Amino acid sequence: MAYKTSLMVPKEKPRYNSICSDDELLDDEMDCYESISEKRGSWIDDLASISTQNSIYLPTRGFVSAPPPREDPSSTLIAVIKMGWLDKNPPQGSLIYQRRWVKLDAEYLRYFDTEKDVYSKRIIPTSSITGVINVGDQKFEVVTHNRTFLFRAESDAERSEWVTVLKSCVGASRTQQSLDLTFNPCVTSEMKGYLELRGLRSKLYTVVCADKVFLYKSTEDYRLGIGITSIDMNVGNVKEVAGRAFDLTTPYRIFSFVADTEQLKDQWVEAMRDSIAEALSNYEVAERIWSLPANQICADCGTAKPEWAAINLGVVFCKRCAGEHRGLGPSVSKVRSLKMDKKVWTEDLIQLFLTLGNERANEFWAANVPPSEALMVSSSSEERRRFITAKYREGKYRRYHPLFGNQRELNNALCINVQSNDVCETLALVFCGADVNCDTDDPDLPCPIALAQYHGQNLQVEFLTQNRNTELPRSEVDVAIDTVHYMAPPSITHNGFLFKTGSMARPIAEKKGKEEFSRRWCVLNDGHFSYYESDKNATPNGGLKMKEIVCLAVNPPETHGYDHTFELYSDSERLYLFGTDNPEIAHEWVKSIAKSFIPVTAEVLLLKDFQRIGRLRYKDGLNLETSRLGWFCLVGSNLHICLEQQNRDETIDLQKLLELSIQPDNDVLVLVERGRTLYIEGERKLDFQGWATAIQRAAGSSGDTLSLQQLTEADIPVIVERCIHFTTQYGLTSEGIYRKSGVNSRIAALLEEFRRDARCVWLKEGEHQVDDVSNVLKRFFRDIEEGLFGQQADNWLSTTGCSDESMRISQYNLLFSNLPRVNQATLRALMNHLYCVQRFSDLNQMNLHNLAIVFGPTLFQTDGKDYNAGRVIEDLIQHYVTIFDVNEQQLKRQLDEITYIIKLRENLNPKAGPASGDFICTVYLEEKRETAEQHVKIPATMTAAELTFEILDRRKIGVKEKDYWCCFEVNDKEETERPLHYQEKVLPIVHSLGTDSYLLLKKYFSMEAMLVYLGSKVEVSKHGMMKFKEERNLLGLSTGSFHDRYFILTNTSLRLYKDVRNLQKLQNSELQCSNRPEREWPIKCLKVYHGIKKKLRPPTCWGLTVIYESEKQEKQERQHWYLCCDTQTEMREWFATFMSIQNGGRVWPAEWLKSRSASRSAPLDSRFGNVSLIPLRGSENEMRNSVAAFTADPLALFRNA
């Protein structure tokens, strides 16, 4: 080994070489190797011509003397744990230490001559280190299998730091080894063997391994894993020189190799080029993943440039953490290298990591990490293992999803969410227990993956696929729920005797006699409620924790044997009944118990005199995906709510609900208020049942007084409003209305129906008779407790004694203002109605006096023996405008409307009278389904646009400028539909609809194209060929088949030409008048529908059905023509032309959205925001679809409309 010294060049520091120690031999050899670089000028010259041409890394002239401005590749790729100057043990026989720049990363301990060197003198895999030992004098030993390296630090502190980090690395790499996670070149090398490195006499054992080339002194060293240096091939370039020589050039050095044979050279070149390619491609994945800044540091310990990832957990981490992840097993963490597991990294997976990334994933995984448990770059293996196990296997630090613990809801939420692009939410759902393989209730898309696929959510598909078999974090479910929702209540102490029955698993239907109760000493203390045999006993018979209580219900007095009873519901579906005869004792207990389980955030509820209080899960407009926890209490007909994440309590007046229903399939109570819908979920059966019953009872007509009825927004009892509307629509021309008696049994039945749930009663012509309805109204007022005029009825009656009319009026005025709110509203509405009735007395014979005779005794609930009551009514109707301060213009409009309705109905052929022609009309939204129906009152003046907005408003559907929502008249039998023009009045359409027809609201997708087409035309007219068929047969049977005809549509008529020969003339000379058309129809008599019924076998699917309605009323002639176009565009153009001509060029309102605010009847309740798109009823699937639509377009608000 004499050559070693011969090549030595003294460096700035004196160094002594020795041939005595093995270790030093290596160093010496490296010195030799180093020394090559010192002399590089000599051998670079003859390479310069080659290396400058093709390498992008090399400077054009000479060789770089210092590292290029580019980042050190080793630091780019491998995170350095610790580096610094250390003295390496002196060669034997010498006392002078060698100063070395030492770098430690997760994989290797290396040392260099200077901190600027890129290629080490020694590289020791941490996996080959067997021990790190303190040996005094700031020295420590790094022990490998057969060699020991001695280092000396400058201080004890420095030394112990090195020892600590080295030890933890050693531990880490051992774990990896034991788990077969090894990067030992021995395993994966592509090419190895001896190569001569120019300038060195001895050959080096060279290994091309993945994206690196390693240089060893010998095969023995290679076996031991102790090398000279490694070359990152991502900065390499291979050049063939002459003969057996080739160069590996890097920005820092050129390695000039000589192979043993030319054949071997070819193999080496190929292997190294492959290595470069691999390095570059591996680097590519890593670079892309790192392009997200959060991915540039380890998700667990913060180490820079993490090269590993758990492809199912969505986190990127460093090598040392990777070892611990491996330890969790692939069912918890699927560990892959960013650089080596190239095939894994599909585009979707990369995108998933760019979407999730460490930051967002950690928002879930590391939402609650106590600082004391957090990892650092320097954390030991033991600390890493503990932390990573807690984080991913136990889910200890995760952010609990609000649905945590509710499997069904989690699954449901997952199914909804995978249709959106929110992968973070999916991550949270899946790792809080949502089943990746759960059933979606959709046979076509049976699992969430299929759903996501169907909705084109590739990242969701990728994430779900990676987690198909993932083991969920295991931790205590109960504890988790408590930590999220339960807030420790103030410690309440209360005790005393109560009477108690055995706990039950079903609601109590029957009265419990006193004998079923036992006397118990009850103690409420520190969140525990316990009951004892007596106050002398030390051991309780039983009890429950306050945090287990989900509901407390106070029964009305005398429900059971004991006068005052209350029920406690536990979350384990048990019901406990307690009672006492003493109202104060009962009250005290109720208050104390409520106080101990209601959290501080909802304590405002405790101030109320509730009948029921507890927690329920709910969904509302803004958040349909996930249900949340709310605290509810019921007081009379008011439901008070403290909703999660809202800092105030809300009150719902249950009697004013527009709708209240239970979705039986999934136990959801649906409360529809104007402007908001609340879904209360049956998380548990028992207390939900109690709530549902109580809420339904409270929402019904709870009593016999006016104010206890179900009310409209305007505070009018629903029954009164519905009866008045029906009578206005169908009864004003009915002779003797309100005087005729109707059928008693029907009246009683209808009244009963109203009393049960007025909201659900929709009066319809044909089903209900005018005289029955009018009598229901009368009977309602006659029976109502306290009467319409309340306690001051006598004062109203005595006012009639005043002979001075103006004094009487002001007295009525005063009395009116003293009436309760509901009475005022009701009286005003009724008098308005009666005023209208008598205005049409020429038709119905009910003049002022006649009405007063009927309504006086009814409203004052008198026997009618004196006429005082009648006189009051007479006055009220006669002076209606003055007493009630009525806007006369409004009144006139109302009367005009009624006149219009009457005229309209007169014109209708009574025999062909519409069965569904209701004043209250059913309109469908998007689809004809029961769940999509809306009952709309159609005033005579309502236009199609107003109806459209009314329904969109009700359903709170956001509309954008180019959403062409349109009201269609759909005929199922004819298989046709016609978009109503926006200015078209709806009521006549409604009245003309046959049983096969209905109104449907949907987007008119052709509108945009039609507007574009029309916009391009100067003069709106159209001519061209269509296939034509006529239906002359009045029975609707088809005659003949479709024939080609030439049509000309001008602004007055549609003309049909049979003789095709004339067409040329027509088009060329425009001498249209000289050609008599075969047919000609005035355009104003035509109604054009999309579609032709299939029975007629239209030759294309682009058909139009044209109905010709003769102007001569008496003929009632309706003829059908069928026109078929070759393309959709053709059809659209014809239709657009029809529409434009028929409506004077106004096909769509110029400022559609602006027209909407004017059409709004009442401002929406904005308490819960205006963003919500909720089906009033319907299955989970329908809710899902709405949510999906909502997610797709959350910003389409009405607010700006």
Ligand SMILES: [Zn+2]
């Ligand atoms: Zn880490």
